[in-house]
Amino acid sequence: MKEIVLDTETTGLSVKDGHRIVEIGCIELDNLVPTKNIFHVYLNPERKVSEKAFEVHGYSDEFLSSKQKFLEVVEDFLSFIEDKKIIIHNAEFDIGHLNNELSLIGKPRISNSNIIDTLELARNKFPGSGISLDALCKRFRIDNSKREKHTALIDCELLAKVYINLIDQKEPTFDLAEKNVSKIALDNNQDYYKKIITPTKKELSDHSEFLKKNLKKNYF
Numbered sequence: 226m227k228e229i230v231l232d233t234e235t236t237g238l239s240v241k242d243g244h245r246i247v248e249i250g251c252i253e254l255d256n257l258v259p260t261k262n263i264f265h266v267y268l269n270p271e272r273k274v275s276e277k278a279f280e281v282h283g284y285s286d287e288f289l290s291s292k293q294k295f296l297e298v299v300e301d302f303l304s305f306i307e308d309k310k311i312i313i314h315n316a317e318f319d320i321g322h323l324n325n326e327l328s329l330i331g332k333p334r335i336s337n338s339n340i341i342d343t344l345e346l347a348r349n350k351f352p353g354s355g356i357s358l359d360a361l362c363k364r365f366r367i368d369n370s371k372r373e374k375h376t377a378l379i380d381c382e383l384l385a386k387v388y389i390n391l392i393d394q395k396e397p398t399f400d401l402a403e404k405n406v407s408k409i410a411l412d413n414n415q416d417y418y419k420k421i422i423t424p425t426k427k428e429l430s431d432h433s434e435f436l437k438k439n440l441k442k443n444y445f
Contacts, residue, residue, distance in 0.1 A: 228254045228310045228341075230388065232380040233319045234282040237275040240325040245270035246295065247284050249323075250377025251305055254312075257389055264305040265378055267292040283374045295326045303332070311335070312388050314358050314380075316342035343384060346391045358383060365390040 230252045237244035251264040267284070269292045274284060313319045316337075324334040347356035354360070358380065362369040367386045371379050 226256060226310075228257075228312055229306050230254060230312045230381045230385045231306070231319060232313070232377040232384065233322055234284065234375060234377055235278060235322050236270045236272055237278050238318075240321055243272060244275070244278075244322070245272055246322050246326055247274065247278075247289055248282070248377045249298075249302060250381045251302075252378070252381040252385055253305075253309075254385060257394055259382075259385055262305075263378070264302060266298050266302075268298070269294050281375045296330050299327070299330065299332060306335075309339070310341055311339055312341045312343060312384065314342070314384050314387070315344045316340045341388075343388050343391055346388075350391060358387065361387045361391075 232250050233246050234248040235244050235246050246268055247270050248267050249264065253260045253262040267289060269289050271294065273286055274289070279285065320335055320337070320340060327334055343361075344356060347361055351364070354364075359369060359372070361367075362383055365387060367383060367390075369383055372383065
């Protein structure tokens with residue numbers, strides 16, 4: 226099953242105040258393992274970045290002025306997320322901004338039915354505890370030292386690991402010397418591993434014999 230981990234950065238908090246998206250980052254997961262497929266763009270928001278937003282992500286008006294506009298990347302973005310569940314931390318914020326951008330150019334809005342909000346997952350799993358991305362990284366012992374500023378791709382990498390832990394699917398890390406290990410690299414610094422263990426003929430035979438001897442009755 227393929228899913229998309231998504232994060233955005235913006236010029237400010239509220240679309241009601243005319244704030245726009247300046248960065249979109251997406252990482253594809255295939256059965257919870259990050260693939261090499263990513264979508265990442267900086268955007269010209271066609272307005273100034275607020276001082277508070279600049280303190281968060283560090284993208285200046287000068288830097289963003291030469292970037293593409295949302296209209297120029299929207300088809301590639303929609304194609305990337307098509308028919309996939311979208312994993313977001315605090316989805317109300319990101320989807321609100323994305324749907325605002327889509328509405329401005331006459332495109333259909335993203336349906337909430339396709340969204341998994343890790344903020345809600347964390348709130349239900351750890352009521353009364355810190356549920357920010359940094360707090361969850363600390364809880365699950367995920368290294369977030371690269372997160373000096375809020376940048377979309379770094380936040381996506383961290384959120385992918387948080388999401389796996391939130392749904393109780395521990396991130397697989399196996400010894401590379403072992404057999405039957407398939408390796409998928411997210412980038413030059415992060416490797417993920419899956420191990421498939423195939424039972425031997427004797428194990429299958431022993432299992433079959435056990436079922437015959439011990440499960441003659443239907444206990445359910």
